[in-house]
Amino acid sequence: MADPHIETYDPEHEVMSAAITESRPARAVFMAIAFVFLALFLVLPLVVVFNQAFAKGLETYLTSLNDGDTLSAIKLTLIVAAISVPLNLVFGLAASWAIAKFEFKGKAFLTTLIDLPFSVSPVISGLVYVLLFGAQSALGPFLKAHGIEILFAVPGIVLATVFVTFPFVARELIPLMQEQGTGDEEAALSLGASGWQTFWYVTLPNIKWGLLYGVLLCNARAMGEFGAVSVVSGHIRGQTNTMPLHVEILYNEYNAVGAFAVASLLAGLALVTLVLKTVLEMRYGAEIAATRGH
Amino acid sequence: MEVRVANVRKEFDRFPALHDVSLDIRSGELIALLGPSGSGKTTLLRLIAGLERPTRGKIFFGEEDASLKSIQERNVGFVFQHYALFRHMTVADNIGFGLKVRPGATRPPAKEIRRRASELLDFVQLSGLEKRYPAQLSGGQRQRVALARAMAIEPAVLLLDEPFGALDAQVRRELRRWLRDIHDTTGHTTIFVTHDQEEALELADRVVVMSQGRIEQVGTADEVYDTPNSPFVYGFIGDSSSLPARVEDGQVWLAERPIGLSAPDVPAGAATLFFRPHDVELLDGCGGCIAGTVVNSRRVAETRRVELEVGGDRQRVEIELPIDHAAANKSRIAFRPRKWKLFPAAD
Numbered sequence: 335m336a337d338p339h340i341e342t343y344d345p346e347h348e349v350m351s352a353a354i355t356e357s358r359p360a361r362a363v364f365m366a367i368a369f370v371f372l373a374l375f376l377v378l379p380l381v382v383v384f385n386q387a388f389a390k391g392l393e394t395y396l397t398s399l400n401d402g403d404t405l406s407a408i409k410l411t412l413i414v415a416a417i418s419v420p421l422n423l424v425f426g427l428a429a430s431w432a433i434a435k436f437e438f439k440g441k442a443f444l445t446t447l448i449d450l451p452f453s454v455s456p457v458i459s460g461l462v463y464v465l466l467f468g469a470q471s472a473l474g475p476f477l478k479a480h481g482i483e484i485l486f487a488v489p490g491i492v493l494a495t496v497f498v499t500f501p502f503v504a505r506e507l508i509p510l511m512q513e514q515g516t517g518d519e520e521a522a523l524s525l526g527a528s529g530w531q532t533f534w535y536v537t538l539p540n541i542k543w544g545l546l547y548g549v550l551l552c553n554a555r556a557m558g559e560f561g562a563v564s565v566v567s568g569h570i571r572g573q574t575n576t577m578p579l580h581v582e583i584l585y586n587e588y589n590a591v592g593a594f595a596v597a598s599l600l601a602g603l604a605l606v607t608l609v610l611k612t613v614l615e616m617r618y619g620a621e622i623a624a625t626r627g628h
Numbered sequence: 629m630e631v632r633v634a635n636v637r638k639e640f641d642r643f644p645a646l647h648d649v650s651l652d653i654r655s656g657e658l659i660a661l662l663g664p665s666g667s668g669k670t671t672l673l674r675l676i677a678g679l680e681r682p683t684r685g686k687i688f689f690g691e692e693d694a695s696l697k698s699i700q701e702r703n704v705g706f707v708f709q710h711y712a713l714f715r716h717m718t719v720a721d722n723i724g725f726g727l728k729v730r731p732g733a734t735r736p737p738a739k740e741i742r743r744r745a746s747e748l749l750d751f752v753q754l755s756g757l758e759k760r761y762p763a764q765l766s767g768g769q770r771q772r773v774a775l776a777r778a779m780a781i782e783p784a785v786l787l788l789d790e791p792f793g794a795l796d797a798q799v800r801r802e803l804r805r806w807l808r809d810i811h812d813t814t815g816h817t818t819i820f821v822t823h824d825q826e827e828a829l830e831l832a833d834r835v836v837v838m839s840q841g842r843i844e845q846v847g848t849a850d851e852v853y854d855t856p857n858s859p860f861v862y863g864f865i866g867d868s869s870s871l872p873a874r875v876e877d878g879q880v881w882l883a884e885r886p887i888g889l890s891a892p893d894v895p896a897g898a899a900t901l902f903f904r905p906h907d908v909e910l911l912d913g914c915g916g917c918i919a920g921t922v923v924n925s926r927r928v929a930e931t932r933r934v935e936l937e938v939g940g941d942r943q944r945v946e947i948e949l950p951i952d953h954a955a956a957n958k959s960r961i962a963f964r965p966r967k968w969k970l971f972p973a974a975d
Contacts, residue, residue: 517712520679523699524706525726525781535729539716 383601386594398592399599403572407580407596413488414563414576415556418495422552426503427545431537433504434511435519448504451497459497460565463490486568491576494562499555506548510541543618547611554607558600629690629784629817630655631676636685638671645671646841648685653819658811660828661821663838664864669821670789672838676819677787678702689784705778705816709790711770713762719773720745720758726781748776752810768799775807779814788820792827804831825865829853837861859971862902869945871918871938873901873970880970883939888916891970898973903965906931906948910955911962919962920945927951936961 356364388395398404432438433445451459467474467484477484484490518540522532538545560578567574575583577596584593631653638646646668653659661669674680676687678699686695694702713722721728723745727736736744749755752772762770771791778786791807792800808831811818822828828835829849837844837852837860845852845861856862863870874881878892880901889901911917920936923944927933931948938945947963955961 517708517710518714520699521706521708521712521714521777522725522729524677524679524704525729525777526700526703527725527729528700531729535725536714539714 380601380605383594383597386590387598389594390591394591395595395598398589398595401592403575404580404584404592404596406572407575407577408599410488410491410573410575411557411577414491414495415553417492418499418556419549419553421496422500422503422556423545423549425500426507426548426552429504430507430511431533433508435516445508448501451499451501456498456559456561457565460494460562463493463497463562463566485566486570486574488574490566491563491574494566495556495559498559498562499552502552502555503545503548506544506551507541510544511537514540543614547614547618550607550610550614554603557603630688631785631817631819632688633672633676634686634688636672636675636682636687638668638675638680639683644841646675649841649843651836651843651846653817655817656815657817658808658831658833659819660832660835661819661838662823662825662828662835662864664823666840667838668841669823669836669838671841673787673789673819673821676785677704677706679706703781703784705775705781705783705786707771707774707778707786707788707791709793711762711774711794713770713774713777715762717761718758719749719754719760719762719765722762722773723748723777723780725777744780745776748780749773751779752776753806766799767795768803771795771803775810779816783816786816786818788818790821790823792824793822800827807831829865837864839864854967856902856969859900859902862969862971867905867946867948868902869905869947870903871901871943871945872973873899875899875970882918883941886916887918888964889968894970895972899970900973901965901968901970903968905933905946907966908947908963909966910949910953911964914962917962917964918945919960922959922961934961 429444429448433441464485465471467477467490469475474485482489484493518536519532522536523529527535557576558578559576560582563576564579564582567576567579569575569579569583571583577600581593581596581600584596631651633649633651633653636646636649637644649668649672651672661672663669671680675682678694678697682695686693688694689702714725717725720742724741727741727744730736746755746758749758752775754769754772754776757765757769757773762773765773775788775791788807792803795803804827807820820831829852832849834846834848835852836846839860845857847855852861852865856865859870862868871882873887875891875894875896876886877896878890878894879886880889880891880899881887882901918938920938922934923937924935925932928948930951932951932953933946933948935944935946937943947961949955
């Protein structure tokens with residue numbers, strides 16, 4: 335339901351006054367710098383990844399992907415994303431709902447807390463869980479005695495991933511919901527809708543594109559996270575290795591084709607994410623304009 | 629449905645927005661809450677709707693204490709200043725929303741909801757626009773849809789928050805007349821908030837004039853215009869001029885001279901004299917009048933507004949003259965207000 339009457343920011347049709355426009359050569363220099371920079375730091379590495387992955391032909395590429403440990407790494411990555419993304423979707427929705435639509439004590443503190451994973455090194459995030467659930471901690475041995483493994487097992491990886499990715503959805507939605515205000519919700523309530531109906535019929539449709547955008551970014555990060563997961567995973571081949579960890583192992587074993595083959599999948603994911611992100615931004619720019627890029 | 633507001637106080641973070649407000653609204657009445665911004669009029673409306681809870685006091689719908697009920701249970705139709713239409717729903721879905729969200733037992737079938745929506749759309753003179761989205765409507769059309777949506781739930785009370793605030797003057801006047809017609813047809817008890825006195829005086833059965841979280845006066849358009857009960861109401865409703873005066877021996881004194889107005893019931897002392905600039909009597913001589921030097925004269929539509937400096941301390945005061953009146957060319961004018969009111973000066 336694209337809204338034909340909402341004006342969106344259109345850089346191509348923006349009129350610039352002559353006073354703030356640079357001269358032709360200056361513009362050419364700036365553009366050249368930007369393109370060279372992009373080529374050097376983004377395109378070139380991507381080309382190298384795919385080049386190395388296919389260095390020994392398509393068949394070798396497929397064989398190295400079809401390896402048991404590689405398949406299990408892919409599977410684990412998908413499982414971790416499948417658990418942590420929905421968790422953060424629910425958490426992000428709840429947090430932004432609370433922050434954008436209500437006034438309460440400690441709101442500023444909560445907002446800051448949501449940004450914490452962005453400001454903390456992922457390795458530290460992982461280490462926190464090691465301290466919390468490790469053999470030397472109070473919780474670790476207790477859980478272990480009851481047959482629950484957190485560290486060096488899937489739950490630990492999920493926890494670390496959830497921690498690292500939880501700002502994405504909330505950060506997209508909070509400014510969007512704040513901008514939309516509470517008018518629509520009040521209207522729905524005055525018409526007799528319950529809280530749940532209001533959320534389902536009114537709030538959710540208003541934020542759906544922003545939400546999708548947040549989920550997309552959250553998913554990309556969940557699948558690509560290295561630092562935090564590396565600390566808690568234990569690197570057990572075929573069991574607790576996610577794709578990024580597996581790339582590292584293969585690379586350290588001088589299995590360049592294998593390493594780059596897995597890396598090419600992650601790069602592919604990044605490209606797909608980028609395309610979807612651009613499409614979303616183009617089509618629903620007005621709705622997600624309130625949010626800042628990452 | 630009668631609405632009774634009983635000693636309601638509302639604070640936001642300890643800051644009082646309403647002080648001990650009481651108001652009785654009769655069934656079927658069209659009431660305007662009028663006041664400048666910050667007067668608490670919107671807060672009062674939101675309290676009646678149940679969008680806010682009073683800090684103290686109660687609100688009754690009929691005999692029932694509505695303050696104990698949630699907004700969903702109060703069954704009020706609320707029209708927002710910025711429409712608050714659901715932008716992803718068609719006009720018909722917007723209007724039908726209140727029926728669609730009813731619990732299973734009382735929810736009409738989908739076909740019936742559609743029929744009701746069309747009916748209401750006819751009623752607000754927007755037939756045939758069922759499939760449009762709110763973004764495809766003009767401001768006036770959106771406000772009509774918002775009203776139809778509010779009426780779809782057959783509300784006990786219809787509440788409108790600055791319903792025409794975001795519209796241009798032409799559409800405003802048109803919708804004003806139309807709202808009066810709708811009210812007369814349906815007979816809903818209707819309360820609307822406005823800062824536009826023309827709107828309030830023209831449309832409402834009774835006007836509630838509010839200022840700084842208090843009700844100043846409740847009355848018909850004639851009552852609040854002709855017999856304002858406070859300096860605020862006198863100054864806020866219609867044009868007014870005021871002068872600092874003094875009462876002595878039942879006479880009104882301006883500076884050191886009586887001005888020929890007797891006020892036997894007003895206690896002696898400092899006071900403020902209020903009158904309407906157009907309701908003055910021009911005099912030739914001045915044995916008991918207000919005399920001043922013309923400092924400014926402007927033509928406003930069919931009258932001439934003359935600003936005078938009066939008395940030794942050069943108080944400025946405005947009066948209105950007919951456009952072709954001889955006095956308009958004089959440099960000194962003497963006059964006496966025909967209708968006026970004195971309020972003891974607040975010290």
